[in-house]
Amino acid sequence: MRLAFTLNGATAALEAPEGMTLLQALRGPLGLxxxxxxxGAEACGACYVTLDGQPQPSCALPAEAAQGRQVGxxxxxxxxxGPHPLQAAFLMEQAGQCGWCLSGILVSAAALLRRNPAPDEAAVRAALEPHLCRCGAQNRMIRAVLCAAKEMRA
Incomplete structure (x- = not known):
């Protein structure tokens, strides 16, 4: 199946075989x-992307779900x-350790800040709840999101 969609603001197209997930398309032919x-069960958050601005796991999502949509x-x-304020805040707060979960967390945090530029700690915790971080850096991540929100409002 031929797919066309917007990926990070640019046009993307690929031939996706039946059964290919969006994650496989992004990491494979699209080279991300x-x-x-x-x-692989939409339970850890490492594969999160945005689909039309909404955070969503991509590991079990059929690639054709992206057809004609915005993927981030x-x-x-x-x-x-330069880096996004979230990326800068994560570095400043030393919020990542192994980094496996960070891309999904950053995508979800950015979507939160687009919806709510002044979230409180409870809103950040709720937005990041689907993400599993085995390193125990969650509190630093929450501080980083709150710091980035403050910086973006300044």
Whole structure:
């Protein structure tokens, strides 16, 4: 099946065989390494992308679900001029350890800040709840999201 959609603001097209997931399409023919395979059961958050602005797991989502839609990955957050405020805050707060979960968390956090530019801690915790971080860095991640929100409002 021939698919065409917008990926991180640019047109993307590929031939996707039946049964290919969006994650497989992103990591395979489209060459992105941000979304990660974690569990394959939509339970860990490593594969999260945005689909029309909404965070969603991509590991079990058929690739054809992207047809004609907007797909966003962590690769679309920063610019050549510099990192997204979330990326900068995560670095400042040393919010990542192994990094396996970070791309999904950053995508979900960016979607939260688009919806709610001034979230409280409870809203950040709720937005990041679907994401599993085995390193125990969740509190630093929450601080980083709150810091980025404050920076983006300044």
């Amino acid at each position: 390494s941000g979304p990660r395979f974690g569990c 990955t962590v690769e679309g957050l920063g610019t050549p001029a």
